[in-house]
Amino acid sequence: MTHGLTDHFARILDAPVFGHLATVRKHGTVQVNPMWFEFDREAGVIRFTHTTKRAKFRNLQHDPRMTLEALDPESPFRYVEVRGRLTEVVPDPEGAFYVHLANRYGDPDAAAPADKADRVILVMQVEKVNGR
Secondary structure (H helix, E strand, C coil), rough: CCCCCCHHHHHHHHCCCCEEEEEEECCCCEEEEECCCCCCCCCCCCEEEEEECCHHHHHHCCEEEEEEEEECCCCCEEEEEEEEEEEEECCCCCCCHHHHHHCCCCCCEEEEEEEECHEEEEEEEEEEEEEC
């Protein structure tokens, strides 16, 4: 479930750092975008807020493989790479998870976004963790 997870890697994933999420487009090229995320070590998953109207969501419907990379906030030469698959899409029509992540990333006054009706929680099952 979390093969390769060390305390160091878990510390990076627990920090409110931006991750770079890679997915595969239908024609085979890779799309990478900065993303907010939350790591659930006990469940072995990473959750992201997203919408059903964007390319990354369509990419994952076609190919559920995804990779997240995040830098150590204390040393940019250290990082964690997490490989996994989309295993669940949870509707979030009130944007509650978006607000939760905004709070985690330093905005205690965040409100649900205008696109909240299209919001979902992408759940990535962690398959392999590595890095430096």
